[in-house]
Amino acid sequence: MFTWMKKNDVHKNPQVFNSVVDGLKKLYFKNLKPLEEAYLFNDFHSPAMSEPDFVAKPMVLLVGQYSTGKTTFIRYLLERDFPGIRIGPEPTTDSFIAVMHGENEQVIPGNALIVDPKKPFRTLSSFGNAFLNRFCCSELPSGVLESITIVDTPGILSGEKQSVSRGYDFTGILKWFAERCDRIILLFDAHKLDISDEFQRGIEVLRDYDDKIRIVLNKADMITTQQLMRVYGALMWSLGKVINTPEVARVFIGSFWDQPLQMDENRKLFEYEANDLFADIQTLPRNAALRKLNDFIKRARLAKVRTFLFLFFTLLDLHFSSSTSSFETMVIQTARGNHVNSKECKLILSRVEFATCLLPTTSISLPT
Numbered sequence: 001m002f003t004w005m006k007k008n009d010v011h012k013n014p015q016v017f018n019s020v021v022d023g024l025k026k027l028y029f030k031n032l033k034p035l036e037e038a039y040l041f042n043d044f045h046s047p048a049m050s051e052p053d054f055v056a057k058p059m060v061l062l063v064g065q066y067s068t069g070k071t072t073f074i075r076y077l078l079e080r081d082f083p084g085i086r087i088g089p090e091p092t093t094d095s096f097i098a099v100m101h102g103e104n105e106q107v108i109p110g111n112a113l114i115v116d117p118k119k120p121f122r123t124l125s126s127f128g129n130a131f132l133n134r135f136c137c138s139e140l141p142s143g144v145l146e147s148i149t150i151v152d153t154p155g156i157l158s159g160e161k162q163s164v165s166r167g168y169d170f171t172g173i174l175k176w177f178a179e180r181c182d183r184i185i186l187l188f189d190a191h192k193l194d195i196s197d198e199f200q201r202g203i204e205v206l207r208d209y210d211d212k213i214r215i216v217l218n219k220a221d222m223i224t225t226q227q228l229m230r231v232y233g234a235l236m237w238s239l240g241k242v243i244n245t246p247e248v249a250r251v252f253i254g255s256f257w258d259q260p261l262q263m264d265e266n267r268k269l270f271e272y273e274a275n276d277l278f279a280d281i282q283t284l285p286r287n288a289a290l291r292k293l294n295d296f297i298k299r300a301r302l303a304k305v306r307t308f309l310f311l312f313f314t315l316l317d318l319h320f321s322s323s324t325s326s327f328e329t330m331v332i333q334t335a336r337g338n339h340v341n342s343k344e345c346k347l348i349l350s351r352v353e354f355a356t357c358l359l360p361t362t363s364i365s366l367p368t
Contacts, residue, residue, distance in 0.1 A: 013111035018290040024296050025054045029327065032300055039310045041303050046179065047123035049299075053180065056120040057100075058284035059149045061177050063206070064187035065199055066155025069218040073256045074099060074150050077281075083107045083138045095134040096173065099154040102139025109189065110135030118144055124176065132168035145286040151177055155201045170198065175205045182250065182284045184212045190219045190231050195238055203242045210243065215252065221262050221270065228253070228266065252277045 028049060035041070042048045060116075062070040071087050082099050084107045098113075098121070110132035114125045124135065136155070153174070178184055185207055195203070206213060217235060220228055232251065254270040254277075255261060261270070327360055 013290050020293060021054050024053065024292055027298065028054075030078075032296075032303060035307060036303050039303070041306050045302060045306065046299070047126065050120070052118060052120040052123055053124075053342070056158070057147060058183070058288045059151060059177070059181035060183045060185065060281065060284070060292070061151045061153070061181040062185050062187060063157070063172075063202060065154050065189070065192065065196060066069065067189040068189045068192070069153055069256060070155070072189055073150055073185075075148070076256045076258060078140075078142050078169050080140075080142070081260075082140050082142075084136065085138075092362050094154050095136055096131075096154065096177075097312065098135075098137045099145065099150040099152065100137055100139050101142060101145035101149075103141060105140045106138075108137040108139065113137050120180070127168055127173055127176075129171060131169075131316065132167070141345050142295070145271065148182075148281070151181070156196060168206075170272060171205045174202050178206050178209045178212070179295075182212065183214060184209060186213060186215045186237060188216065190217060190223055190228070193234050195236055195242060200242055209303055214252065214277065215239070216256070216277070217251055217253045219255055220253050220266070221264070224263060225265055290355065 033048060060072060064070050071085060071313075075087075076080060078099075083105050084097060090193065108262055110124075111129070113136065114122050114132065116122075119137070121137075125132070154170075184204075186203070202282075215235075217232065217330060220231075232253070235251065236248070243249060250272045254273045256274070263266060269307060
């Protein structure tokens with residue numbers, strides 16, 4: 001009885017690990033990292049992972065235009081100031097600031113931060129000194145930061161000049177953080193709903209991680225209920241032109257600072273929205289292991305696709321540079337050398353044969 005359940009029982013001796021993070025770390029350094037190095041995955045897609053990437057706390061990334069309340073939102077969460085804080089109506093935060101837990105209050109510059117083996121920021125060195133001079137870590141003792149890390153970003157201005165004068169790849173750095181963070185919070189000011197060119201490019205980069213995005217309409221206590229309805233509609237219209245998804249984006253409405261509400265007619269609404277947002281952030285430490293597992297599987301699939309593409313073009317070049325009789329022998333030797341099983345080898349071979357029917361019979365020289 002139930003013998004059919006044993007037919008697909010391939011793993012007779014499954015590996016046992018102490019924790020999910022420990023298992024992912026061992027699997028990566030033993031199996032996945034050699035594959036990435038062999039097929040240049042780290043050069044073309046994503047830098048290699050290190051041990052701090054597996055044990056890092058859940059990360060919350062704040063993105064928005066200038067004076068939308070990003071730094072004030074962090075102070076509201078921590079219920080205190082943090083080292084290096086600057087708040088004002090003008091563009092004040094001109095750096096990427098990682099707010100983390102520490103025994104003492106201090107600010108660690110970017111060049112010293114990337115050489116710290118306990119911090120998950122070592123691969124940011126590839127963005128150059130212009131970025132590292134605008135990157136720092138603010139450490140302070142806080143109960144909130146014992147579970148999460150918060151990253152504050154520079155305010156985004158309008159116009160092309162601002163993006164050129166930064167001196168570093170702003171959207172590339174956003175993508176780096178978006179790939180590793182657990183939650184992305186886009187903040188909008190109720191009085192400034194326009195989306196600048198640079199902000200639009202940033203949102204387009206973050207669109208690949210739309211499951212992590214949460215949208216916050218801040219400073220909503222400064223307008224009446226009627227104005228709030230119009231502002232909400234205008235925000236959804238603006239986002240619909242940038243975020244091309246069939247689902248309606250979840251927008252949290254409120255006023256996230258420690259001052260009394262200027263118009264308290266929507267006090268209950270703001271309280272419910274704040275509770276929902278904070279409850280969502282509180283779930284991040286509990287789901288951190290599952291998120292790491294999900295990202296690990298996604299990374300492994302991308303590495304496998306790159307491996308097949310590399311083998312495909314290698315075998316395609318062998319086909320044009322050799323006779324048909326020796327081609328199959330070369331396929332078998334190439335497959336054995338790259339640890340590809342017979343089924344996958346036949347699949348690649350069929351793709352090569354199909355491609356040869358579409359391409360001219362000229363030799364293809366591939367870069368080594």
